Each structure stands twice: as structure tokens, then as C-alpha cells.
Amino acid sequence: MQGHLAPELVQETEQVTGFQEDRFEESPEAAGQWAAQAAEAGQPLGARPLELSQMEQVPSLTDAKSPGAKGWLQETPVLRQTDATNCGATAAAMLVRANGGGQGQTDAQLVQSLESRYSDSKGTTPDQMGQMLAGQGFEVTRGAANFDRDALNAALETGKKAVALVDSNLIQPGASGNTPAGSAHWVEIDGKDAQGQYQIHDPASGSKYGVDLQHLTQAMNSGWDSFQGGGMLIVNPQGGDAGALAAANANHSATLGDSSGIGSKNNSFGSRESGS
Incomplete structure (x- = not known):
């Protein structure tokens, strides 16, 4: 009869229940090295890293404005045209003032200088308006032959403005389907109010x-x-x-035709206006 085998001896191993303990304080040599590194960094020994809220805020690249994102400097004034045909120059002068331009000139002098340089006695055509705007450093970002609600709303929401060639009679408050047609007339569209109405600055x-x-x-x-x-x-x-802007603006202004914008048939200049 065979005897029972003796059980094998099993050596018990120490169970690891966690991470090794940091022995920083028990090593004077290591402590000295850490102290030297902290001193070189200008931070006291044992100081915690800065929280994100304590760090200097650095602007995000996505928050930076593009080089061409310069905004208008002041509220757009409402100017009145000084003769029967310079509504275009007057609308442009409103934008010049909104951008802080025309210093040293009265409103009338500013309008006259724009009219004499870019327009003629017949008024201001869309092409002449594009040239006039370019001469003042303004970029036309879009031209539309008809009212484009989505494009205009998006532009106004991002701080742009617009000039529009409209019927001089039908743009007037109170105009209806029975209102007789007028003539080509430039106005400035400055934004929208709380009720969603488009704010018109009318030179007439x-x-x-x-x-x-x-x-x-x-x-x-x-x-x-x-x-x-x-x-x-x-x-x-x-x-x-200005030359580069003029060439770019011409690509947009051509879509509006070649009629000269003048004044309203209902204003005080009506008797001097062609077709009155």
C-alpha cells in the first residue's frame, strides 16, 4: 500500500493592494534635485500647478477677426441730397460718415466732392456707385438685380450695410399698388428694427x-x-x-443695370427731374 504524498509547500506572496508609496521625503538626494528644479522654474517647492482659470487667457485663433473685418465706427447719419440728381453721392456719403470719413468737410461738401468725382449731371449709375464706394475704401461683397432677402438679412446681421436702387415713389412710406411708378433712386439700408422692418435712410x-x-x-x-x-x-x-476694390466692385454692380439713380418725384426737386 502506497503512502500518501506529502503536500507541496506553497510560499505565500505579499498581495499588492495599491500603488507604490511615494518615497520622496525618504530620499534626501531626490528631494534636493526637486528643490533645485522648482527654484529654477521660479515656483516655490510644493506649489500646485495653476488652475485653468488662473492662467493668462490667450485669444483663440478662431476668435480672431479677419484682416477685412473692420467695422463701422459710428451710427449712420441721415443726410439729404442737395440737388435733383445726387441721391447716389448722398447715400455713399452716409456710409463715409459711418466709417469716420470726410473729416474737415461739411456734409454738403462731402456730397459735392463725391458727386463731382464719380457721378455726372444725370445721376449715379450702378457702375459709378461701385467706383465711388471703392474710392472710399468700401468693398461690395454682393450685388443682386432683385431683392434677396436671405443675403440682405445675413449681411445686416454681420454688420454690413447696403445701398439699393429702388423706385423713388414705391419706396415711400404709405406707397401702395395704386402708387404711380417713379424713377431710379438710391437709398441706404442700415439695418432692421425690433419689429423686423428694414431701416431706410432716404436722401430725397x-x-x-x-x-x-x-x-x-x-x-x-x-x-x-x-x-x-x-x-x-x-x-x-x-x-x-482702391483700384483692386473698383475692379472687384464692378463685377457686382453690373447686375443692377445702367440706369442713373436720381431723386424722388415727390420731393422738392421734382420739377427739375427728368420724367417729372
């Missing part, structure tokens, strides 16, 4: 008023039937070389 009357979507659409689009032109130019105070 030197006044500011609001119009709704349907009103502005009719005033802008009907011109192709009455004077073979119309539309809008979206404007950004880009800055830069």
Missing part, C-alpha cells in the same frame, strides 16, 4: 423710416419694368487698394 427727404418685406421687394424689383434697372449692393468697410 433726408429721413429715416421702416419698410416691411413686401414693401421693399416691390420698390426694388419693379424698377426693371419702369426704368430697366434696380437691385442692391451689400457694402463692407474693407479698406485696401
